[in-house]
Amino acid sequence: MLRVLILLSCLLLASVSLVLAESDRIPFSAPEESSIPAGPQGDLIRRGRLILTDTPQQLPDYVHSRLRCSNCHLKAGTVAYAAPWVGVTTRYPRYSRRSAGEVSLPQRIQGCFRRSLNSDAPAVDSEPMQAIIAYMVWLSQGISDGYRLEGWGFPRLSENPQPDRQRGEQLFLDRCAVCHGKDGQGRLDETPQRYPYGFPPLWGKSSFNIAAGMARLHKAAAFIQRNMPFSSGGTLTIQQAYDVADFVIHQPREDYPAKIHDWPEGGKPSDARY
Ligand code: HEC
Ligand code: HEC
Numbered sequence: 001m002l003r004v005l006i007l008l009s010c011l012l013l014a015s016v017s018l019v020l021a022e023s024d025r026i027p028f029s030a031p032e033e034s035s036i037p038a039g040p041q042g043d044l045i046r047r048g049r050l051i052l053t054d055t056p057q058q059l060p061d062y063v064h065s066r067l068r069c070s071n072c073h074l075k076a077g078t079v080a081y082a083a084p085w086v087g088v089t090t091r092y093p094r095y096s097r098r099s100a101g102e103v104s105l106p107q108r109i110q111g112c113f114r115r116s117l118n119s120d121a122p123a124v125d126s127e128p129m130q131a132i133i134a135y136m137v138w139l140s141q142g143i144s145d146g147y148r149l150e151g152w153g154f155p156r157l158s159e160n161p162q163p164d165r166q167r168g169e170q171l172f173l174d175r176c177a178v179c180h181g182k183d184g185q186g187r188l189d190e191t192p193q194r195y196p197y198g199f200p201p202l203w204g205k206s207s208f209n210i211a212a213g214m215a216r217l218h219k220a221a222a223f224i225q226r227n228m229p230f231s232s233g234g235t236l237t238i239q240q241a242y243d244v245a246d247f248v249i250h251q252p253r254e255d256y257p258a259k260i261h262d263w264p265e266g267g268k269p270s271d272a273r274y
Helices: 002-023 040-054 105-114 125-138 165-175 217-227 238-249 256-259
Strands: 095-096 101-103
Touching: 101 105, 101 125, 105 125, 165 238, 217 238
Parallel strands: none
Antiparallel strands: 095 101
16 A cells, blocks of 8 residues: 555656646747946956857867867857757756766866867866856856756757768768868868858867767767758758768767776767767
């Protein structure tokens, strides 16, 4: 009898929390850059935004690749389904299976420096980190803990088809090489009016390494289907996104020796590269 009661109350609790999670979902919106306040705090926020959008130039002592954070976190982290930073301060600290422990926001940021930027990371209490956090706190204003923001992370694609890498290569040449180059190395200096940040490299030393989230098939396919080709995102089918993602992620890229410490207690996702 007692067991039945416990089971029933568990079920009840589970359904209540489901309802809560659904009703907590809030529509995506990001504050305007022009509303960054004046004064020293505003200066710190602006400095953080500059670092995130102009990373190699702003942090030459740390960054050895040609990627900036906003190449993936589009428009300085203000675009839904491009891993936005709106509300990110309320999502940390959180448990990470990859490190089998709790990860703070500065530690998560360091992860993207080391893996996605294939570079060194500024210390948790350093000036660049403080500026980055100030910007993310400002972006997250008015969003309380425990919310679920629409557009968080990457989109959930409705299927995960088997990719065909050869088809992906052809699609890359047809739809991606015009900006990212046949050799995947991007172009930095052309059409500066339309593309002030140029076209970032997709593989090689100057791009993300094999331990980055973007090196995983499902994540790359989701990002690409939603956001690429640039300014005509959503025009590839899911199958095409998987084909081209599979081609891109399997091009030569840097190793990440510290990867041996990942997923120490198991739970490695099926699309991890190692
Ligand atoms: C019209 C030019 C253009 C085309 C075509 C294009 N991209 Fe991009 N891509 C960009 C730009 C610009 C960025 C960086 C966006 C930013 O910084 O705001 C980018 C970023 C990326 C990124 C993340 C950053 C990186 O370097 O890893 C990936 C992955 C990517 N593109 C893949 C693709 C794939 C795959 C295709 C073909 C289906 C494609 N792109 C087609 C311009 C383009
Ligand atoms: C090559 C693409 C790429 C680049 C460049 C990149 N990131 Fe990321 N970032 C990702 C991916 C992929 C994720 C995981 C998104 C997901 O799974 O929802 C992520 C996640 C994050 C998160 C956690 C977001 C959340 O909602 O939990 C933060 C914070 C972050 N990145 C900061 C940065 C910073 C700071 C930089 C520059 C030093 C950077 N990223 C550069 C791809 C990139």
